[in-house]
Amino acid sequence: MTAPYNVDMDGNTRGGDGSWDIGAYEVGTGTGGGSVVTVSPITQNASDVDPNTSGMQVYTGTIVQYSGSASSSNPLTWTWVYTVNGGSETVFQTGSGTVPSISFNYTTATAGNTYVWTLRATDGTTTSQSQLTVNVQNPPVAQTGLSFASTSGTITSPFVVGSGYISQPNETGVTDGRQCHVYLHYHQRGQLCDPSHGQCPGHRA
Numbered sequence: 001m002t003a004p005y006n007v008d009m010d011g012n013t014r015g016g017d018g019s020w021d022i023g024a025y026e027v028g029t030g031t032g033g034g035s036v037v038t039v040s041p042i043t044q045n046a047s048d049v050d051p052n053t054s055g056m057q058v059y060t061g062t063i064v065q066y067s068g069s070a071s072s073s074n075p076l077t078w079t080w081v082y083t084v085n086g087g088s089e090t091v092f093q094t095g096s097g098t099v100p101s102i103s104f105n106y107t108t109a110t111a112g113n114t115y116v117w118t119l120r121a122t123d124g125t126t127t128s129q130s131q132l133t134v135n136v137q138n139p140p141v142a143q144t145g146l147s148f149a150s151t152s153g154t155i156t157s158p159f160v161v162g163s164g165y166i167s168q169p170n171e172t173g174v175t176d177g178r179q180c181h182v183y184l185h186y187h188q189r190g191q192l193c194d195p196s197h198g199q200c201p202g203h204r205a
């Protein structure tokens, strides 16, 4: 509509929030709108790895998905932000409409850090937010022996997993182009040695 019919008696643009409101006033914009923005609590798909410490703890090497939602009768703009150890805010992702879940990779470099995640939503007038505090820890190190659960792994054909073993049901050779890569990542202090090849360097029987 052309002026002066495009604004209400308070000067708010009619239809400015995407809907043409019934009556003399545009609802939801300006000081008299009384808009309500609701933001749900933030949830994450990783469990609290340290039940003996208050708050939420995750291990390094974990990719954690964060979810939340925001609602209002007006169109919303949302922002996922985080701080590290009380520092300034970093915008992780922002947009409008439905709030998407996000994934964050807690690399080994994040050990010992405290992250505060914030999901913030605004309709231009009212802003609401939810927060979740997360402490990042190194995963536990095997104390005795060399048997411990791997934190991650990928098995590809022709290898299969069954009964606690990795095996290959069909024989293949080097000429078939098949290769077996075994990567061992361990945090045990000392040296990994093979007793069948005699004394290990630095090892005293």
Ligand SMILES: [Ca+2]
Pocket: 048, 049, 050, 051, 052, 053, 054, 055, 056, 057
């Ligand atoms: Ca805890």
